[in-house]
Amino acid sequence: MVEINEDDRQRMIEIIRRNIVERGQHITLVTQFNNPRFAYTIGLSPTIGIELMLLGAIMYEADDLYKILNFISERLRKFPQEREISVDSFGVFQLVESQNSWTREIMLGVFDYFKTDAVVALQVIPDSEHMTIDVPDTSLPWNPSEQPIWRWLKEPWTWLVPEGSSAVTNLAALRGDAVTEASRWELDEWELFAGSGPDTPQNELRVVPIATLVGADSSLVDVLSLDVGKSLWRLSNGDAWHDW
Numbered sequence: 001m002v003e004i005n006e007d008d009r010q011r012m013i014e015i016i017r018r019n020i021v022e023r024g025q026h027i028t029l030v031t032q033f034n035n036p037r038f039a040y041t042i043g044l045s046p047t048i049g050i051e052l053m054l055l056g057a058i059m060y061e062a063d064d065l066y067k068i069l070n071f072i073s074e075r076l077r078k079f080p081q082e083r084e085i086s087v088d089s090f091g092v093f094q095l096v097e098s099q100n101s102w103t104r105e106i107m108l109g110v111f112d113y114f115k116t117d118a119v120v121a122l123q124v125i126p127d128s129e130h131m132t133i134d135v136p137d138t139s140l141p142w143n144p145s146e147q148p149i150w151r152w153l154k155e156p157w158t159w160l161v162p163e164g165s166s167a168v169t170n171l172a173a174l175r176g177d178a179v180t181e182a183s184r185w186e187l188d189e190w191e192l193f194a195g196s197g198p199d200t201p202q203n204e205l206r207v208v209p210i211a212t213l214v215g216a217d218s219s220l221v222d223v224l225s226l227d228v229g230k231s232l233w234r235l236s237n238g239d240a241w242h243d244w
Contacts, residue, residue, distance in 0.1 A: 016042055016113055025073050027066055028109050033164035034152035034211045036134035039065040040107050044073055045119065048080045051110050053098065054124040056134030056149075058174055058206050064090060072124060083122075091130045095122040098138035105142070105153050132174045133216040134208070149215035159211075161224050162188040167213055170194060171204045178237030179213060181244075184226040192223065 019026035020043035029039045040053035052072060054065055071087045072095070083095045103121045104111070110119050123138045136147045144151035157163040167190040173179050177194035184190050191197055192213050214220045222241055223232060231244035 013113060016109070019043070023070075024077065025070075026109075027069050029062060029065060030106075032209075034157060034209050035150060036209065036212055037062070038106055039069060040110065040121070041069055041073060042107075042110050042113050044076070045110070045114070048076055050076075050080075050120045050122050051107060052076075052095070052124055053103070053106055053121050053138075055106065055136055055138065056132060057126050057130070058134050058208060058212075059126065059130045059132050059171065060090065068093070068124065091127045093127070094125045096125055096139050097121070098123045099141045101142040102136075102138040132171075133176055134174065134212050148218075149212050151215065152211055159214075159224060161210070164188060165190070165210045166207055167192045167210045168205060168207055169213060170197070170200045171206065172200075173213060174206060174208070176216070178234075179217065179220060180235065181231070181233050182220070182223040182226065182241070183231040183244075184223070184228050187228060190223065190226075192220065 016026040025041045025043035027039055027041055029037065031037045036056040036058065038053060038055040041051045045051050052069055054069060057065070060068070068087050068090050072085050072093065075082060075085050084092060085095065086092045098121045103119050107119055107121060111117070125135060134149055136150050140146070142150070142154065144155055165188040169179075169192045172194035173192060179192045179194050181193040181197050182190065190210055193200060210224070214224065217237065219238060226232065232241040233244045234241050
């Protein structure tokens, strides 16, 4: 965890306070080395009793997360009991209460800003059309064996590749299709594609922690030992890898 000195912390608190006054909430976007990115609100709980968090959902660009959370926040101010909300072109979202074992790790800014030990948080969950493998079920207690993509949220890094290793991939892989092409171009950089990487449209490319893909499919552990500059292919999930 990156240490923040007290001056920086106070500046951040002032930014949060100003955003709450001007906009009704502050939104924090967190990009970590080994976990999927996530975003959460600070400031809704004094008025409507809850905060929101949106975990993973790599189908959306980072700017989209702000738009989604801002829209839902505004809607909840008018209709605080709603738990299914349609957001323009982004789809329909379910709002599900999260377990404390998740909120304590995800919403650090909320606990720090309000100096509280208890936060009621709703996870914003995309519909099936926009669902990706990095969206956990936070209505269940955090468990590394059941949510392996998010195991590094609490556990120390143990894989024999650099911490923070990433992979360029496509939305097909992130929606659960089998990765069939694997290449390693740097010590900490891979390409992992479901189908043909060169044929992937630019708007379907994403960069994610390699832990996201390997956590979702344990058969990808083999690609962690690839030599730099080497590639593998296979026909489908569970098939043997072949040199390329």
